[in-house]
Amino acid sequence: MAQTNGNDPFSPPVSQERVVITNKHGERLVGLLHHTASNKIVVLCHGFIATKNDSLILDLAEALTKEGISVFRFDFSGNGESEGQFEYGNYRKEADDLHSVVLYLCQKSYDIAAVVGHSKGGDVVILYASVHDDVGTIVNLSGRFDLRKGIEERIGEGSIDKINKEGYLDVKDKSGMNGGLGSYCCAITYSLSFVCVFFTVLEPM
Known part of the structure; x- marks a missing residue:
């Protein structure tokens, strides 16, 4: 366990x-706990x-621990x-990961x-x-409001229509090789349909 207080002699010792936490899928989540004298904590x-x-996460951690x-x-x-496979969407699973962290x-x-976040x-x-x-307190920093925007710029024009029609999308890299992102794209559709509905509920009238 490392002991630090940054470059500020007036900062509390940290x-x-x-820490390794197992999520509900049996995957090991790796984190770093910055413990001050307080049991109040921000995730x-x-x-x-x-x-x-x-860098932004590190800056936030430093600012909070200084307080x-x-x-x-x-x-x-x-x-x-x-551990686990990287996926493009996967919002529900990441919310599950967060729940495992909160419980721990x-x-x-x-x-x-x-x-x-x-x-x-x-x-x-x-x-x-x-x-x-x-x-009690949830802070959203620059979260995307309309998750449909930006997807086609990343994986190609017409990709959303193809995913909705066929349920998957094969993405090729610049050499023409299959990028193996079919599972990612299924996750995009799954997450988009749920999260956009959620945001619609919160949209000001």
């Missing part, structure tokens, strides 16, 4: 501990194609050091002050709050 959730070591608040940052399944921290007698993680924490009522 211990850092690598940080990274965005798409990112990890717990994303004496403990922090837990982790890799969703299929990302970073955590509660068992360790932490008082979860907030869960904070950036980008895709912002959508995940809102989805989490729609299912669970065990965290």
